[in-house]
Amino acid sequence: MDTVQIITKNETDRRTLKQIFSNIGKNVIFSHDLNDALDIFEKARPNAVFIVDEEEPPVNIKLREIQRIAPFIPIVVLLKKRNSSYAIEYMKLGAFDCAHAPWTEEQLRPIIKKSLNLSGTTIELEKPDFKKQKIVVFTAAAIVTILFGFIFGWFYAHNKCNVISADRQNRTELPYLHPSGIVFNKGQILISDWYTQAIYKHDPSNLKISGVHSFPHITPIALTSGEDNLWLANAEGVIEKRLKEDKFTLLSKTKNEAESLSGMCFDGLYFWTADSASNRLTKHLNNDTLDKLESFNYPGKTLSAITCDNRFIWIADDKLKELIKMPLDNPEKILSRKEIKEYSSKTLKITGMTKKDEQIWFVAEDKKKGLLFSTKHSKE
Amino acid sequence: MENQKNHKKYIPTSIITSSENPNCWGRILEINQNQCLIMSNFEIRIEKILSLSFEMDNTEFKNLRCRVKKITRDSDGYFYYDTILVDSLQRSDMRQKILQILTK
Numbered sequence: 001m002d003t004v005q006i007i008t009k010n011e012t013d014r015r016t017l018k019q020i021f022s023n024i025g026k027n028v029i030f031s032h033d034l035n036d037a038l039d040i041f042e043k044a045r046p047n048a049v050f051i052v053d054e055e056e057p058p059v060n061i062k063l064r065e066i067q068r069i070a071p072f073i074p075i076v077v078l079l080k081k082r083n084s085s086y087a088i089e090y091m092k093l094g095a096f097d098c099a100h101a102p103w104t105e106e107q108l109r110p111i112i113k114k115s116l117n118l119s120g121t122t123i124e125l126e127k128p129d130f131k132k133q134k135i136v137v138f139t140a141a142a143i144v145t146i147l148f149g150f151i152f153g154w155f156y157a158h159n160k161c162n163v164i165s166a167d168r169q170n171r172t173e174l175p176y177l178h179p180s181g182i183v184f185n186k187g188q189i190l191i192s193d194w195y196t197q198a199i200y201k202h203d204p205s206n207l208k209i210s211g212v213h214s215f216p217h218i219t220p221i222a223l224t225s226g227e228d229n230l231w232l233a234n235a236e237g238v239i240e241k242r243l244k245e246d247k248f249t250l251l252s253k254t255k256n257e258a259e260s261l262s263g264m265c266f267d268g269l270y271f272w273t274a275d276s277a278s279n280r281l282t283k284h285l286n287n288d289t290l291d292k293l294e295s296f297n298y299p300g301k302t303l304s305a306i307t308c309d310n311r312f313i314w315i316a317d318d319k320l321k322e323l324i325k326m327p328l329d330n331p332e333k334i335l336s337r338k339e340i341k342e343y344s345s346k347t348l349k350i351t352g353m354t355k356k357d358e359q360i361w362f363v364a365e366d367k368k369k370g371l372l373f374s375t376k377h378s379k380e
Numbered sequence: 381m382e383n384q385k386n387h388k389k390y391i392p393t394s395i396i397t398s399s400e401n402p403n404c405w406g407r408i409l410e411i412n413q414n415q416c417l418i419m420s421n422f423e424i425r426i427e428k429i430l431s432l433s434f435e436m437d438n439t440e441f442k443n444l445r446c447r448v449k450k451i452t453r454d455s456d457g458y459f460y461y462d463t464i465l466v467d468s469l470q471r472s473d474m475r476q477k478i479l480q481i482l483t484k
Contacts, residue, residue: 084394084403091392091405092435097421098405110421110457121390123436124412125478 003027003044004112007037007062008052008078017050017078020105024112034062041069048074048115051095053086063093074115078103171342172207174370176200179363181223181352182372183230185244191363191372192220192232192352199223199232199248207372213248223352224264224307226286231271233261239273239290252288263306263352265313267328272313274303281306281313281331296331300324305353307360314360314377316340316350323360323375342366342373390419393434396443397424408434409460413475416446418461426451430463437481444470 004026006017014030021028029044031037034057037049049066053059059077066075074096079086082100090098096115099107178195188210189202197219201211215232218240222233225244232240232248233256241251258275265272270293271284279298284290301319308314313331315324321343325336342348345366352363359374390407395418397404406420416432424430425448432444446463453459465471 082403084396084405087403087405088392088394088434091407097407099421100403107421113456114454114458121408121410123478123481124410125475125482 002047003029004048004050005029005031005037005040005044005046006050006052006078007031007034007055009033009055010052013052013078016103017052020103020108021112023105024109026112033057034065037062038065038069041066046073048076048096048112050076050078052078052080053090054080059090059095060093063090063095067094076111076115171371171373174200174363174372175209177368177370178365179351179370179372180221181232182354182361182363183223183225184354184356184361185225185230189361189372190223190225190230192223193370194219194221194235202372211246213246215248222261222264224266224354226266226268231264231266233264237261239264241288254288254290257292258282262303265306265308265354267308267313268310272306272308274298274306274315276303279303299326299332299334304350305362307353307355309355314353314355316353316362318343318349323377325377338375338377340375342371391434391436393418393432395420395422395424396431396433397428406461408432408436411436411474411478413471413478414465416444416463416465418446418463420459420461421457423459424448424451424461429466430461436477439477441474441477444474 004021006028008014008030009032018028029040029046031040051059051062063075066073075094077090077095077098079098079100087098097111099111174191176193176196178193179191180194181192183190187204189204191200191202193200197216198212198214200209202208203210219235220232221235224231228244229241229251230244232242234240237256239254239256243249243251258273259277260275261273262276263274266286269286271286271290273282273284275282281296281298283293285293298315300315300317302317303315304318305316306313308328311328313326313328317324321340323338323340324334326334342364348364348366350362350364354361355377358376360377361372361374364371390409393406393408395404395406404420404422406418406422408416409419410417428448430446430448432446433442444465445467447466448461448463450462451459465474
């Protein structure tokens with residue numbers, strides 16, 4: 001059990017303090033004065049010393065003398081009055097702590113328990129400010145995120161522009177201003193022009209004109225082709241079947257019954273015409289007279305141009321500004337729609353189209369320019 | 381130069397919490413230009429503004445204003461008050477003083 005030495009002459013104080021320390025579980029040795037305390041100190045070696053103030057000699061002397069013989073012993077001053085100035089003074093002189101009257105078990109218990117553990121004040125300059133560090137880290141993270149967002153956005157936009165540019169590499173300004181139809185023929189691109197009344201032959205690799213065939217007596221308004229021949233529609237309302245060779249030898253002529261023929265195509269078995277006036281597609285037999293088999297309502301808005309293969313028919317729709325895909329067995333049902341980016345020009349008018357592998361090729365007029373461009377058609 | 385030094389004793393400080401309660405005291409366990417850790421037997425409420433007066437390295441600091449941000453209590457019953465210095469001028473003075481101490 002710990003032993004505590006209490007220096008006081010006052011009997012009342014002794015009784016009070018004895019009761020308190022006994023309750024706390026400490027042995028108490030009382031001394032009347034300093035000399036008595038120092039005598040007992042040598043013999044009993046208390047664990048702590050408690051000094052009651054306002055008794056002679058003054059507390060500061062008692063503190064000095066006790067610390068002289070036992071510099072590390074905890075000393076607590078019991079103040080008769082609550083006075084922080086005295087308390088600080090005594091603590092500066094070496095008192096561990098001070099307790100003010102009225103002394104109670106509740107007040108003294110922590111002081112007694114603590115009095116045995118002491119170290120020195122830590123003085124430091126730059127304690128890590130975690131709150132500030134957190135703010136810095138979060139701010140840096142936010143800046144990095146924003147920067148990343150900008151960089152990503154720039155790359156995205158840049159690629160998108162490049163994609164458009166790549167698309168525009170498939171877009172060519174033609175040397176003639178009024179293209180009306182387009183077909184592929186044995187490694188050549190054939191494009192008709194109604195104004196110059198000619199079919200131009202283009203090298204697909206560089207789109208340079210490799211030949212021209214004039215039709216001085218007809219105005220070609222639409223063009224399509226089969227395996228061995230092509231069909232040329234003229235402004236007089238006649239569809240001419242011709243051989244796909246240099247001279248384009250005439251095979252047959254058929255009256256075109258469409259009020260406003262906007263396109264033709266051959267699906268390998270049947271011949272199709274598009275009438276933009278009635279907005280109807282007509283299926284014909286592939287014979288010299290192009291006998292009409294069946295007619296369908298186009299579910300879109302405008303039949304600007306058409307092309308087909310053995311399964312599907314594609315429509316360029318000027319009003320929807322889209323490429324419409326429909327099945328040949330049900331050309332009134334839209335399978336897919338794809339935006340034609342070139343319609344961003346409000347004056348664009350598609351006048352002809354054809355399919356080659358994965359691409360749909362278009363010829364168009366736009367502000368006194370003849371244009372050739374392509375787009376990928378949607379997969380099945 | 382090290383940024384930390386241990387004083388030979390825990391610095392005693394008077395603590396004034398209000399005009400009605402002027403006579404409190406404790407010891408400063410740690411101090412820097414922004415914060416102060418105080419140990420005391422007296423119970424003080426959180427967010428209370430304290431006025432500390434103490435002597436450190438032969439320099440008197442009077443009415444150092446701190447706000448109690450965190451309170452803990454040890455098994456002995458003593459209170460530990462994490463406080464922050466609320467006055468920017470006092471923080472600046474404290475920084476200067478600590479620099480002087482550390483460079484001695």
